[in-house]
Amino acid sequence: MLNVGKIEEGFVLDHIKAGRSMDIYRYLKLDKLDCTVAIIKNARSNAMGKKDILKVECPIDQMDLGILGFVDQNITVNVIKDGEIVEKRKLELPERITNIIKCKNPRCITAEDHTLPHVFALADKQKHIYRCIYCEEKFSGRKR
Amino acid sequence: MRHIMNPLDLSVEELDHLMDLATDIERHPAKYAHACDGKVLATLFYEPSSRTRLSFESAMIHLGGHVIGFADANSSSVTKGETVADTIRVVSCYSDICAMRHPKEGAPLVASLYSRVPVINAGDGGHQHPTQTITDLHTIRSMKGRLSDITIGLCGDLKFGRTVHSLIHALIRYPGVKFVLISPKELRVPDYIRDDVLEANNIPYREVEQLDDAMADLDILYMTRVQKERFFNEEEYIRMKDAYILDKKKLKLAPEDMLILHPLPRNNEIATDVDDDPRAVYFRQVQYGMYGRMALILMLLGLDGIYEG
Numbered sequence: 001m002l003n004v005g006k007i008e009e010g011f012v013l014d015h016i017k018a019g020r021s022m023d024i025y026r027y028l029k030l031d032k033l034d035c036t037v038a039i040i041k042n043a044r045s046n047a048m049g050k051k052d053i054l055k056v057e058c059p060i061d062q063m064d065l066g067i068l069g070f071v072d073q074n075i076t077v078n079v080i081k082d083g084e085i086v087e088k089r090k091l092e093l094p095e096r097i098t099n100i101i102k103c104k105n106p107r108c109i110t111a112e113d114h115t116l117p118h119v120f121a122l123a124d125k126q127k128h129i130y131r132c133i134y135c136e137e138k139f140s141g142r143k144r
Numbered sequence: 145m146r147h148i149m150n151p152l153d154l155s156v157e158e159l160d161h162l163m164d165l166a167t168d169i170e171r172h173p174a175k176y177a178h179a180c181d182g183k184v185l186a187t188l189f190y191e192p193s194s195r196t197r198l199s200f201e202s203a204m205i206h207l208g209g210h211v212i213g214f215a216d217a218n219s220s221s222v223t224k225g226e227t228v229a230d231t232i233r234v235v236s237c238y239s240d241i242c243a244m245r246h247p248k249e250g251a252p253l254v255a256s257l258y259s260r261v262p263v264i265n266a267g268d269g270g271h272q273h274p275t276q277t278i279t280d281l282h283t284i285r286s287m288k289g290r291l292s293d294i295t296i297g298l299c300g301d302l303k304f305g306r307t308v309h310s311l312i313h314a315l316i317r318y319p320g321v322k323f324v325l326i327s328p329k330e331l332r333v334p335d336y337i338r339d340d341v342l343e344a345n346n347i348p349y350r351e352v353e354q355l356d357d358a359m360a361d362l363d364i365l366y367m368t369r370v371q372k373e374r375f376f377n378e379e380e381y382i383r384m385k386d387a388y389i390l391d392k393k394k395l396k397l398a399p400e401d402m403l404i405l406h407p408l409p410r411n412n413e414i415a416t417d418v419d420d421d422p423r424a425v426y427f428r429q430v431q432y433g434m435y436g437r438m439a440l441i442l443m444l445l446g447l448d449g450i451y452e453g
Contacts, residue, residue: 107269109248113227116254123340131336134250135271138336 004038004055008083011063013054014076018042021052024075027067027100033058066094070130095122097130105137146444147256147263151277151314159314162443163282165451166435173206176438179447180209186239187213188231188255189266190222190246195408196266196275199430200243203437212238229258236260241444243275244268262444270304276407277310278440279433284364286432287403287425293320297358300368300388300413302327307407308368309337316347323349324358326388330380331370355388359397365390367406367413367426391415398423405429 016024021039030037035058045051056063060079068075069091079087102118103110110116110132120130120139130139148154154162169176185204189197192215201211213235214220220231228246232255235242242263244252249269256263267273285291296315298308302325312333315321323342325333332338332351342349352358359365367390372381390404395418406414406426418424442448 105249107247107249107271109228109246109250109254109268112248113229113254115227115229132250134253135269136249136336 002040004040006083007036007055007057007080009060010035010055010057010080011060011065012078012080012085013056013068014051014078015045015048016052016054016075017072018048018050018052020072021054024052024054024068024071027071028056028063028065030054030056033062035062065089065091067097067100069093070097070100093122093125093128096120096133101130101139103132103135103137105132105135108132108135108137110134145260145262147252147259147265148274148440148444149253149256149263149265150272151274151310153274154278156317158443159278159281161448162278162436162439163285165439165442165448166278166282166432167286168451169438170431170435176207176442176450178208179442179450180204180207180445183207183209183241183445184239185209185211185213185441186235186242186261187211187215187266188220188235188242188244188246189213189215190217190220190244190248190251192216193245193267195430196245197243199434200264200266200275200437203434203441206434207438207441209240209441228254231255232259232263241441264440264444267306270306271309273306273310273407275433275437275440276307277314278436279429280307280311280366280405280407281314282436283405283425283429283432284403287428288363291315291321292318294363295322295324295361296364296366297324297326297355297362298366298368299326299355299358299390301331301370302333302368303331304371305368308333308366311366312337312341316341316345321347323347324361325349325351326353326355326358327351328353328388355390355394356397359394359402360399362398362402365398365402365404367404367410369407369409369411369413389413389415390418392417392421395421395423 038055040053042050073091077089078085098117098119119133121133123129123131187197187200204211228251236259243266245266246268249271252265252268302308404424
């Protein structure tokens with residue numbers, strides 16, 4: 001059994017689908033942060049069989065976790081302060097997502113101008129539908 | 145500062161004001177002949193469109209203003225690899241308002257994010273064309289006397305026809321509007337119009353494949369061209385283009401007071417023998433379009449106070 005120590009302040013992202021932790025690492029741009037990150041892959045889970053866990057030691061106001069709601073709403077976000085869980089954050093679909101998914105419409109301006117960010121806005125919360133802000137091309141379902 | 149990307153950027157009240165203003169311009173042109181003295185309109189047309197461009201330019205000239213711009217991408221810095229964002233940053237130093245047409249969807253929106261002057265979407269790919277919608281609404285209201293309680297048939301290329309998409313968006317805000325969508329299966333309206341606009345707002349509509357099946361029920365017949373530039377494949381275009389042609393024989397099935405609109409240019413989807421029929425109003429529509437664009441320019445420049453209606 002592998003042991004990873006407690007963190008004083010930061011986040012524990014639990015119940016990540018096994019094998020997806022590196023994708024989450026990239027979406028949260030953790031490579032750009034100067035903080036301690038533990039990536040636990042294929043941990044045993046009663047509910048999921050196998051799961052990934054990410055532990056991030058950083059000031060809790062330093063990270064924007066909005067994108068997690070788009071990637072996987074089943075992820076549990078534990079907010080840690082003074083070594084204790086102070087909040088279990090509920091994930092919501094973000095209103096806007098930037099440079100996570102790409103517009104596939106060949107007629108969209110983003111297909112011609114590669115300097116533009118790919119921005120999608122939430123169009124239908126119930127159906128999880130996002131639309132490209134430029135051409136309104138639909139993206140439904142979450143990033144898998 | 146406001147930009148117009150989509151007909152929904154204007155509320156129903158603003159559209160009413162705009163159409164009242166357009167009517168006043170038509171009746172009293174002299175009152176508006178110097179309303180834009182010293183103002184400059186930039187027309188940035190990245191794809192050919194003599195009709196819309198000339199309408200904008202004529203609108204500004206009738207208001208006493210001036211016009212700069214380009215009529216196709218080859219005569220602009222695009223050939224040197226300049227982005228839309230950079231072009232508008234430069235052009236908005238020279239002008240007071242800009243009308244942009246671009247083959248790529250969302251390009252005018254990109255321009256609006258970087259512009260220091262109001263940007264009007266003059267058509268972006270198969271997406272939106274709000275000033276054509278103002279033209280269409282103004283034509284219907286002027287000639288029918290109302291925008292509510294009408295049954296409108298939209299015929300032809302409903303998949304790539306941006307004028308159709310914009311018109312549907314705008315008309316669903318008026319009570320009692322019903323749609324008959326007349327097209328081959330391959331050119332039906334895109335799902336975001338059907339699901340998010342018509343279904344989501346509980347708007348009555350039916351889809352038919354034959355023009356004859358719809359004609360008798362219509363107050364308005366809106367014909368569209370099957371546009372070659374929207375197809376990737378020439379064979380597909382040739383197969384589709386002649387499918388929906390309005391001629392004198394078909395017109396016999398139509399009510400006496402039905403109006404025929406078309407955003408123009410037409411190919412052969414309206415036979416020329418229909419032109420003399422009093423129901424054919426597509427050339428009047430062009431005139432209404434110029435007045436509508438004049439009204440929009442005045443409104444976006446904050447010069448519509450001249451109208452006291």
